[in-house]
Amino acid sequence: MAGKKEKKAFAERNLLIILVVMWVFLAIATKGNFSSWDNITNLIRQSSINGVVAIGMTLIIITGGIDLSVGSIVGLSGMVYAIMTSTRGDFKLSSFWGIIIALAVGALVGLINAVAIHDGKVPAFIATLGMMTLVRGIVMYVSSGRMVTGVPTEYRQFAVAEFLGIPALAWTWILLALVMMFVLKYTKFGRNLYAIGSNEEAARLSGINIRFNMYAFYVVAALFSGIAGLMLGTRMAAGVPTGGQGYELDAIASVVIGGASLSGGVGTILGTALGALIIQTIRNGGNLLGVDPFIMQIVIGAIIILAVFFDQFIKSRKKGEGLKKLFKRV
Amino acid sequence: MPEVRTVLELENICKTFPAVKALNNVSMSVKSGEVRGLVGENGAGKSTLIKIITGAYTKDSGSMLFEGKDIGRNSPLISKGLGIYAVYQDVMVTPDLTVAENFFLGHQPRIGPFINWKKMYRESEKFLDEIGLEINIHKSIKELSIAESEMIAICKALWQKPKLVIFDEPTAVLTRSETKILFKIIEDLKKRGTAIIYISHNLEEVFEVCDTVTVLKDGATVGTYTTEELGNVDKLIPLMVGRSIEEMYHKTATKTGQELLKVENLTGKKFENISFNVKSGEVVGLFGLVGAGRTEIARAIFGVDHFVEGKIVVKGSEAAIKKPKDALNNGIGYLPEDRRKQGIFLQQDIDFNLNIINFDKAMRGGIINYGKAHAQARDYVEKLSIKIGSIYQPISQLSGGNQQKVIIARWLCKNPDVLIFDEPTVGIDVGTKSEIYRLFGDILNSGKGIILISSYLPELMGVSDRIYVISNGKMAAEVQKKDFSEEYLLTLAMKNLVSKEKIKEAV
Incomplete structure (x- = not known):
């Protein structure tokens, strides 16, 4: 059967091919250093925090919006946890309550984003740009710009914990991605997301409650950032005031490389996950090859643009228009 | 009058898309000062042909002569340079600029490097005056109604003094008085010796405005006829589909039963004191001029917009409808008028589009x-x-008629007691239209009721059992089937009209 199912699989297959080619190349170029089990698990662990943020970002980009505040939420949730649980702090709560409060605070930021965007009609870019600065300010203020240490031991141990030889952080990402893949495909919540993202008015006329769903998307996205903040905190073994800074850009890049459309209605969790792995593979491989980190930055920037360029190229080639015509005219 | 010459000559044009032969040896020629109707069902190849003329598509074989010269390679730029202009259904003007700026886009009058605003406004005003349009040139396009902005798009094409103008469904969103202005514009163009190709699904209109008609069917020319030799619409339809107009409006008699929906004294922003009812097994028509408030009433019943006063009674008990979900739960469905903006999910597949309100069942x-x-x-x-390849195909690949059928399928699967159809056949070919009417029969036979909103009177009168006429937001009358006539309904529709509209109507 022709059509979308095949086309979708096709787009993700391309990403998978790119990833495998990169891995094979790096394995050979680094004489097996890259393909060692240690390095591969390390790569997945490094991808996992951005990967979790990017899951939330995928939801927001499918709605046709964008969320620039995710990096600040990462910092906020890690900081809130540290302050709540630190043995040197005022609260000295258990890890459980630390996590609950950290995630709740993160979710609250998502809710405020949603209210500003849906009810206040503030463009998502502006609302979340403001929120990014605002939340970072809060993180700096409550921590006085200093690291907060003294977090519970089990928190610190989570970062190095492994199950079946795979880091717990990686498991967290994999499980969350699998759950969201299922949710987007098999629940009304997921179907509503694509409906609202492709045509909000048609979704409203289909009886979908736009406000409730938009709130839910932003809250869920913020929750993922909150989880990522805790994951980062376990690695740092502290609340770091600058934690998560710039993460929004990696997340957006992963989603876009993963094939989502910034105009909404299109995007998949699997694509985003592959996008996150591709970005991290470039960083990790570049490191092993001893490429200048500044050069790496140039390469990653170029790849973001090229990914979207090729996506457009394939789309326009399918219509028999576009580039071909452009070249003809020149 | 300038001397008559052949402006456009197409010979044996062929175009094949993957899996579809869209055009097969199509030939036609258009003379200066001629208005040529181009008719055919959706998918007959009209759009493809137009896109080849304007250079948006390249032809596989055949030749295109413009003013006797062979146009080998065509492109939108080349065709514009030749003087070919197309006015599409989708209004293509820049919404944030003023009317005057839109006219002068790309060739603004200047004093040195600066724009001569005075001259721009003066000339725009003069131009609209000549045409007889009353639109404030200082307004931005987005402040205008859909109809007004389309008129501007048409005027913009005329502004360029074209040699060939192609109108693609120009009247779909126009009121009767605006349509009259458009026809006057076409008349003027004719006098100036411009060749015109006019595409419309509204065949009455084709007869009103065209000298000759070319019929396309399945990508091939059936023939070209003068409107005189055809005489009337009934002769044209069989050429397009092999079906007469009587057959199209065929309706099996159904028994009307219990009252499914009753609206009492409904008052909202654009309408007041609207009362009517729908029984099972009947089609209730809502008629009114564009802007009379029909769509607003439908939207209020469906819970999209809030109403101030009045009540909605579903099967004898009052229903609290505050949002579309409530309407759905009360067995009311609404098929919106603008399929592209309000109906389809363009990036998704057919399965998604059909199931979005029906996942509950699965x-x-x-x-x-x-x-x-x-x-x-x-x-x-x-x-x-x-007609589709598979349900996993993106809905964007379907023709307009088939997209509409998918949306109707969405609602039939939902199976509400009362289904409101808002302009369900606008921009849809005759064949699909008759299939939609056939579906109406199926819906009625299963004991449901239909509210039909349509500006196309032959359709409304043919399909409805009763018609409620709305005039300027108020209920003008309920008309029974035996009293249906176009004059009577139109008179009722204009009953409460403000004087401004009357002046427009007199143009």
């Missing part, structure tokens, strides 16, 4: 059972004989 414990969902989608695609 769910267990909050989880969608895709086996069931796909099965019900296939079932309805088959029931409505929608």
